[in-house]
Amino acid sequence: MLELRIAGRDFGQPVLGEIFATVEKGDRICLLGPSGIGKTTLLNAIAGLDKTIPQEAVIGRDKLRVGYLFQEHRLLPWRTLSANLQLAGATPQEAENHLASVGLKGYGHYLPDQLSLGMARRAALARCLAVKPDLLLLDEPFASLDPVMAGELKTLIAGILDANPSMAMICVTHDGGDAEILANRLWYLDGKPARLQWDDVVGEAGLIDGLLGRLRRLELADS
Numbered sequence: 114m115l116e117l118r119i120a121g122r123d124f125g126q127p128v129l130g131e132i133f134a135t136v137e138k139g140d141r142i143c144l145l146g147p148s149g150i151g152k153t154t155l156l157n158a159i160a161g162l163d164k165t166i167p168q169e170a171v172i173g174r175d176k177l178r179v180g181y182l183f184q185e186h187r188l189l190p191w192r193t194l195s196a197n198l199q200l201a202g203a204t205p206q207e208a209e210n211h212l213a214s215v216g217l218k219g220y221g222h223y224l225p226d227q228l229s230l231g232m233a234r235r236a237a238l239a240r241c242l243a244v245k246p247d248l249l250l251l252d253e254p255f256a257s258l259d260p261v262m263a264g265e266l267k268t269l270i271a272g273i274l275d276a277n278p279s280m281a282m283i284c285v286t287h288d289g290g291d292a293e294i295l296a297n298r299l300w301y302l303d304g305k306p307a308r309l310q311w312d313d314v315v316g317e318a319g320l321i322d323g324l325l326g327r328l329r330r331l332e333l334a335d336s
């Protein structure tokens with residue numbers, strides 16, 4: 114459904130090197146890698162937000178609806194949640210339904226600033242759903258949430274993916290444990306410039322244990 118042929122990206126100094134990969138329907142990819150290595154840069158390139166990356170570098174994106182959950186909620190602060198979702202393409206009823214599906218039933222008339230961090234993150238996720246995405250891009254969706262809220266959001270996202278088996282997801286995370294719950298595939302970005310050092314399908318418990326073991330050893334080596 115998507116083919117990446119990204120030649121690279123630099124910001125004065127090289128950040129991303131060549132990135133070659135494909136994303137198929139139903140792929141649930143967790144994108145891991147050291148802090149500052151270029152994970153958000155790669156997500157922006159995939160989303161088409163980085164205008165320095167030629168369109169031909171991300172083949173198939175023009176046919177896809179993409180929902181992007183940024184690190185900040187990026188809801189329009191002067192519009193209600195329902196109005197924010199309607200701007201993304203939902204009808205008023207669909208907006209209510211999407212909000213209910215993320216545990217915000219009855220909050221359609223709230224303004225983003227009236228929400229807690231966790232609620233705002235879920236409202237932003239509802240806005241992603243309003244796009245009816247083929248591809249969901251999540252940039253550290255659990256960052257800054259307390260463990261209970263993070264756990265609830267993880268379960269919510271896993272439920273959304275289970276209910277939409279053809280939807281693909283790429284989720285940036287620092288936590289290999291997230292991958293155990295969400296991923297059927299792992300990307301590991303590293304190097305200067307950064308490349309996908311691993312692109313592994315998670316088929317069996319043993320394989321994911323092996324991958325997470327490798328990751329933990331790298332984390333230990335880093336610290």
Ligand SMILES: Nc1ncnc2c1ncn2[C@@H]1O[C@H](COP(=O)(O)OP(=O)(O)OP(=O)(O)O)[C@@H](O)[C@H]1O
Pocket residue numbers: 124128146147148149150151152153154155
């Ligand atoms: N707009 C920009 N202008 C200049 N440098 C940038 C810009 N965006 C990113 N960078 C640089 O590119 C590198 C990669 O940044 P990026 O945010 O993609 O990393 P990351 O892996 O997502 O980091 P983290 O895990 O800490 O969120 C960093 O050195 C960053 O300073």
